Amino acid sequence: MKKRKIEIMDTTLRDGEQTSGVSFSVSEKLTISQLLLEELKVDRIEIASARVSEGELEAVKAVTTWATANGYLERVEVLTFVDHGISIDWMLQAGVKVQNLLTKGSLNHLTHQLKKTPEQHFSEINQVIELGVKEGIKTNVYLEDWSNGMRNSPEYVFQYLDFLATQNIERILLPDTLGVLTPHETFKFLKDIKAKYPQIHFDFHAHNDYDLGTANALEAVNAGIDGLHLTVNGMGERAGNAPMASVIAVINDFLPEIEISLKECSIYKVSKLVETFSGVRIPANKPIVGENVFTQTAGIHADGDNKNNLYFNDLLPERFGRKRSYALGKTSGKANIEKNLQELGLKLNDADLKKVTQRVIELGDLKETVTQDDLPYIISDVLDSKAYQDKVKVESYVLSHSKGLRPSATIAIKINGEVYEEHAQGDGQFDAFMLALSFLYKSQGKLLPALIDYVVHIAPGSSSDALCETVITWQTDKKTFKTRGLDSDQTVCAIKATEKMLNIMEGQMQEYKGFEYQESSSK
Numbered sequence: 051m052k053k054r055k056i057e058i059m060d061t062t063l064r065d066g067e068q069t070s071g072v073s074f075s076v077s078e079k080l081t082i083s084q085l086l087l088e089e090l091k092v093d094r095i096e097i098a099s100a101r102v103s104e105g106e107l108e109a110v111k112a113v114t115t116w117a118t119a120n121g122y123l124e125r126v127e128v129l130t131f132v133d134h135g136i137s138i139d140w141m142l143q144a145g146v147k148v149q150n151l152l153t154k155g156s157l158n159h160l161t162h163q164l165k166k167t168p169e170q171h172f173s174e175i176n177q178v179i180e181l182g183v184k185e186g187i188k189t190n191v192y193l194e195d196w197s198n199g200m201r202n203s204p205e206y207v208f209q210y211l212d213f214l215a216t217q218n219i220e221r222i223l224l225p226d227t228l229g230v231l232t233p234h235e236t237f238k239f240l241k242d243i244k245a246k247y248p249q250i251h252f253d254f255h256a257h258n259d260y261d262l263g264t265a266n267a268l269e270a271v272n273a274g275i276d277g278l279h280l281t282v283n284g285m286g287e288r289a290g291n292a293p294m295a296s297v298i299a300v301i302n303d304f305l306p307e308i309e310i311s312l313k314e315c316s317i318y319k320v321s322k323l324v325e326t327f328s329g330v331r332i333p334a335n336k337p338i339v340g341e342n343v344f345t346q347t348a349g350i351h352a353d354g355d356n357k358n359n360l361y362f363n364d365l366l367p368e369r370f371g372r373k374r375s376y377a378l379g380k381t382s383g384k385a386n387i388e389k390n391l392q393e394l395g396l397k398l399n400d401a402d403l404k405k406v407t408q409r410v411i412e413l414g415d416l417k418e419t420v421t422q423d424d425l426p427y428i429i430s431d432v433l434d435s436k437a438y439q440d441k442v443k444v445e446s447y448v449l450s451h452s453k454g455l456r457p458s459a460t461i462a463i464k465i466n467g468e469v470y471e472e473h474a475q476g477d478g479q480f481d482a483f484m485l486a487l488s489f490l491y492k493s494q495g496k497l498l499p500a501l502i503d504y505v506v507h508i509a510p511g512s513s514s515d516a517l518c519e520t521v522i523t524w525q526t527d528k529k530t531f532k533t534r535g536l537d538s539d540q541t542v543c544a545i546k547a548t549e550k551m552l553n554i555m556e557g558q559m560q561e562y563k564g565f566e567y568q569e570s571s572s573k
């Protein structure tokens with residue numbers, strides 16, 4: 051069966067730039083245009099509104115210069131106005147060959163905003179179209195507020211379409227300017243229009259005010275529309291336009307009779323670039339391109355993925371240049387941990403896997419964000435902890451850090467069931483902690499090993515509540531050894547590493563000689 055081709059016009063650089071607070075630079079517009087046409091393979095791009103600013107003129111010139119050299123000029127469009135040819139002059143300066151002329155698609159807009167009759171409006175439109183023809187510029191015509199026009203003044207819309215059918219134009223662009231259509235209405239309005247003017251190319255331009263942009267785009271295609279306007283990440287005026295990634299996936303998965311030229315596998319790359327250039331973060335749950343949408347969080351899902359891919363749908367991440375991941379947190383089961391270990395090339399026995407899983411769940415309970423990068427640290431901490439007896443426990447502590455006062459520590463340490471308390475000031479919180487500890491041990495006639503090295507590792511690419519690992523090297527008169535601590539707080543890491551040292555030393559204090567902990571120490 052021969053497929054019906056739908057043209058995709060990307061308007062990220064025009065309507066998308068109308069997202070509040072967004073302005074693309076010249077080089078950003080050029081880079082995005084290149085990616086859209088060459089990599090994503092959209093059919094057409096709308097890159098600016100005419101007459102906006104000097105900077106915009108520069109940006110459009112940069113795109114048209116590149117597009118001319120690479121054979122894309124006919125696919126680069128600019129929104130223009132019914133302004134007796136001022137926009138056409140701007141287009142000539144910018145080197146653009148296709149204008150998308152903004153006209154009124156509802157009687158309401160025509161009478162209240164332009165205060166003109168349909169006949170006056172049509173005559174001025176005809177003038178601009180003819181000027182364009184004279185200058186070698188092709189015209190597509192936008193019917194602004196067309197959706198409300200269909201609801202409230204359909205006679206005007208059809209009178210206008212009858213007029214346009216006689217004009218020298220390429221396409222008619224039908225926007226749901228205020229994003230008010232339901233999918234049912236979208237289908238009905240477009241079906242009626244296509245039935246009356248089957249020879250004309252119509253594009254549909256959805257807005258997303260009710261979050262119906264994708265559904266309306268789907269119904270527009272079902273109704274026989276010839277082209278769709280989309281934006282990367284759904285950027286655009288107010289709630290934005292129909293999002294490129296979702297609409298493309300819907301067409302590919304649910305409309306097998308439709309052909310589009312877009313390369314799904316480039317969608318994510320373009321989305322991330324637009325996110326960076328625009329400064330508008332992609333919501334984590336945004337279908338196809340959001341951070342979380344290919345992450346299985348529940349252990350039961352990871353388990354099901356191992357058993358005949360029970361929790362997969364057709365939206366496979368690889369289609370879009372992405373990868374499935376398995377979250378680590380309080381709902382992770384063993385299967386999630388195993389999936390992450392596999393990726394790291396690690397294998398644990400059942401007992402250790404259970405311990406690591408338990409530790410990840412505990413961290414998740416503390417609202418810590420645990421990432422795959424943290425896993426090697428957690429494993430080393432959990433496996434390392436097996437080596438220590440629990441004879442000494444840091445029961446509680448208060449660490450203070452304030453302006454103008456020396457950091458101080460009050461600590462309570464349980465040694466073989468007995469709790470001892472001590473207090474000290476130091477050069478930093480951990481220094482104060484160590485001093486208090488050395489006073490506490492000294493009062494029992496014991497000296498602690500000297501701290502000779504202190505190294506902090508933070509898991510690569512981690513967020514602000516990332517886990518860190520502190521490795522401390524200790525020295526007695528006879529041996530040097532290391533202990534490590536893991537936490538999201540650096541001082542707590544060091545205290546955990548110190549607690550392990552105390553357990554190693556417990557019972558050996560007579561055997562090894564420690565050192566006075568810093569002469570300058572004060573209580």
Ligand SMILES: CC(C)C(=O)C(=O)O
Nearest residue numbers: 192194195225226227
């Ligand atoms: C400016 C116009 C074409 C528009 O984006 C709309 O009506 O939605």
